[in-house]
Amino acid sequence: MSPHPVIAVAGLGIESSTFSPARTDAPAFHPLRGDDVLTRYPFLAPGRPLREAADWRGTLVGKALPGGMVTAAAYADLTDELLHGLSRLGPVHGLWYDIHGAMTVEGVDDAEAELLRRIREITGPDTIISASMDLHGNVSRELAHRTDLITCYRMAPHEDAMETKERAARNLVHHLTSGAPRPVKAWIPVPVLLAGEQTSTRIEPAKSVYAAVAEVEATDGVTDAAIWVGYAWADEPRNRAAVVVTGSSADAVTTGAERLARGFWKARHDFDFVAPTGTLQECLDAALASRKRPYFISDTGDNPTAGGAGDVTWGLQQVLARPEFKDPTGPVVIYASLPGPAAVDTAVQAGVGATVTVTAGAEVDDRHAGPLTLTGVVHAIRHGDQHAVTEAVLRVGSVYVILTRLRKPYHCEHDFTDLELAPREADLVLVKIGYLEPELFAMAADWKMALTPGGVDQDLPRLGHRRIRRPMFPFDREMPDPDLTARLIPSSDEELTGPDE
Known part of the structure; x- marks a missing residue:
């Protein structure tokens, strides 16, 4: 692989509450296009080592304040423009997918995975895709399948947001320039859905639960480890906690993912609001x-x-x-x-x-x-x-x-x-x-x-979720222990079969 791979940068990010009557239109995303995309990221400033390590090509990146569902028209306009910009770049070795993970769109379930499916139609299956996300995003099996590397914030409040984005970009560059085989991915859905205010990493148990992420990441054969709390104020089947560990060793990523998932599940009754x-x-x-x-x-x-x-x-x-x-x-x-x-x-x-x-x-x-x-x-x-x-x-x-x-x-x-x-x-x-x-x-x-x-x-049961997968804690407080066995997710060039569970 060339020491200067061509890497596209693309993504749309928003938290969308399905329990709010508000709607989000395209201008709310303040999209940047082309070379302007790179100005969002200090670590990609000219002269910075990561900038010089690859040929970075911006397509479209838009980030909106959290709000109501994104209108179908806004999603269509923004994604069509993003995909058109990507197609004009020609072949790319990698793509950094900078998203939030909790975007709900009128008439579309799992909007980020659907957009990534369309991106894959342009890039082809061989392009390596690295996603960076908010820990309040949602990781369906489909999203894990479409990505090769995936990570999220480890702090709430999100004081490590830019650090996380840089990690996703750096991991991508390292993979493309090292000649390493395609990463192995272990994914575990955890049937817990809690508000961010109940899972702040300032206090226990989230402080210790998230401390284990760095320990797993430091394991031989692991590239990255991540725990998503999920987004509590939307009502889709994908809304729940999740764990993904990526790396070169199936045994290492499986062991690490199961450790993190068990730790999160074990702590479920101890999560409490970050303040009185x-x-x-x-x-x-x-x-x-x-x-x-x-x-x-x-x-x-x-x-x-x-x-x-x-x-x-x-x-x-x-x-x-x-x-x-x-x-x-x-x-x-x-x-x-x-x-x-x-x-x-x-x-x-x-x-x-x-x-x-x-x-x-x-x-x-x-x-x-x-x-x-x-x-x-x-x-x-x-x-x-x-x-x-x-x-x-x-x-x-x-x-x-x-x-x-x-x-x-x-x-x-x-x-x-x-x-x-x-x-x-x-x-x-x-x-x-x-x-x-x-x-x-x-x-x-x-x-x-x-x-x-x-x-x-903050009273989640009062909101009236209807489409989340049940049983789910805390909606079903006495539910039996779930299957927290790691699922090895195939690469995007392999078929994904079976239910998203």
């Missing part, structure tokens, strides 16, 4: 009684980074109804956030310092509460955000409500300070989020997770 939980009112009571500041509360049910619509008004209604926050001299509260394009327009037109009455929210998800009317003082306005487009802060009593043109996650301190807000000096910060992202986690003197309604409700 309660109803929103219980969390507010605890925050007001505490002297720790700032006190963070996660409004979990409408978390836009898990697939929530982001415009559920239920949580903010509960906050504004509290008498403690009616007066401007009350405890300082920051609430992030609520989409309301018309409300933002009104605030922008009135200007900072003006008092306005606006209505926002529940344009997409009105199942739990209707649009919310607010009267307050415009505190700040900001234009040009990648996700929100325009943001406006309205002070209602002692609550600073962040309103956005489009939904936006608030994960970093500058997300607040850019809006003339001081989260470190606030009494309470309420964020539509699950587990706190690293900057917020470091900032919080204390925090709780409020179990609120929405498209990514």
